[in-house]
Amino acid sequence: ARPRVGYFYTGKSGTQLLTENLQKLYVKDFQSIPVVVSENVSVYDAICTMFLEDVGTMFVVDHNSKLVGVLSRKDLLRASIGKQELTNIPVNIIMTRMPNITMCKKEDLLIDIAQKLIEKQIDALPIVKETENGFEVVGRITKTNITKAFLSLAKDQ
Amino acid sequence: ARPRVGYFYTGKSGTQLLTENLQKLYVKDFQSIPVVVSENVSVYDAICTMFLEDVGTMFVVDHNSKLVGVLSRKDLLRASIGKQELTNIPVNIIMTRMPNITMCKKEDLLIDIAQKLIEKQIDALPIVKETENGFEVVGRITKTNITKAFLSLAKDQ
Numbered sequence: 001a002r003p004r005v006g007y008f009y010t011g012k013s014g015t016q017l018l019t020e021n022l023q024k025l026y027v028k029d030f031q032s033i034p035v036v037v038s039e040n041v042s043v044y045d046a047i048c049t050m051f052l053e054d055v056g057t058m059f060v061v062d063h064n065s066k067l068v069g070v071l072s073r074k075d076l077l078r079a080s081i082g083k084q085e086l087t088n089i090p091v092n093i094i095m096t097r098m099p100n101i102t103m104c105k106k107e108d109l110l111i112d113i114a115q116k117l118i119e120k121q122i123d124a125l126p127i128v129k130e131t132e133n134g135f136e137v138v139g140r141i142t143k144t145n146i147t148k149a150f151l152s153l154a155k156d157q
Numbered sequence: 158a159r160p161r162v163g164y165f166y167t168g169k170s171g172t173q174l175l176t177e178n179l180q181k182l183y184v185k186d187f188q189s190i191p192v193v194v195s196e197n198v199s200v201y202d203a204i205c206t207m208f209l210e211d212v213g214t215m216f217v218v219d220h221n222s223k224l225v226g227v228l229s230r231k232d233l234l235r236a237s238i239g240k241q242e243l244t245n246i247p248v249n250i251i252m253t254r255m256p257n258i259t260m261c262k263k264e265d266l267l268i269d270i271a272q273k274l275i276e277k278q279i280d281a282l283p284i285v286k287e288t289e290n291g292f293e294v295v296g297r298i299t300k301t302n303i304t305k306a307f308l309s310l311a312k313d314q
């Protein structure tokens with residue numbers, strides 16, 4: 001028989017192999033734990049939580065633990081150079097609120113989330129589960145997670 | 158002759174193809190324009206510049222336009238909840254300073270930069286050119302650029 005060294009059967013091009021590898025990366029495999037605050041906490045307390053938890057984006061929930069807003073470092077920085085006393089402003093005054101929140105699900109493809117983060121010019125998305133009285137926050141996906149996924153392509157495969 | 162449909166010669170596995178694609182991505186092809194401020198500007202003015210330019214990280218330069226520090230949104234937020242008047246504090250009090258700055262070059266591989274961003278837990282690196290009296294800032298590379306590179310793998314190839 002002829003030697004088969006250097007030949008292999010796949011029926012697929014390099015392009016297809018790469019695309020297939022990307023199509024295997026899901027949100028649930030790269031997600032982070034979400035940090036949530038109640039809509040009644042002050043901007044000052046939210047900033048403290050952000051430093052304690054060391055995150056760039058926090059999610060704001062109502063008394064039923066359902067998503068009502070998103071707080072970025074940028075939102076908090078904007079508020080902090082204002083004239084008001086930060087301990088007197090509740091976060092629901094300055095947060096991005098429903099229905100203007102871009103969300104995703106655990107089963108979403110990471111590549112689609114990367115697209116959303118770039119399109120909307122945001123750093124993080126809440127991962128949610130729909131319930132009868134709103135969206136429960138079950139995770140967080142950020143540009144840091146995408147960067148880790150990018151690294152994983154070079155390492156794991 | 159036999160039909161050759163579905164067969165092709167490469168001598169390479171899917172893993173190798175993917176790794177090769179990643180090894181073709183360089184900092185210079187995904188970089189952004191850097192935003193710099195002088196080391197004498199106030200924290201207040203730096204925050205205003207950050208909002209005007211809509212960036213998450215700025216680089217601080219001396220009177221020779223050489224890199225002396227890095228300012229993140231986190232640094233500015235920390236300063237803004239302090240007791241001091243923001244217009245009276247120069248940025249060189251609160252910035253991360255040389256030699257504690259992680260830098261990179263235009264010719265670096267993007268995958269190595271992704272590794273540094275994750276390891277050091279930072280959002281952005283200055284891209285520099287070495288000169289006789291220090292480092293000149295010629296670009297900026299961030300997790301946003303890495304996210305765009307991740308997307309480009311799915312689109313371009």
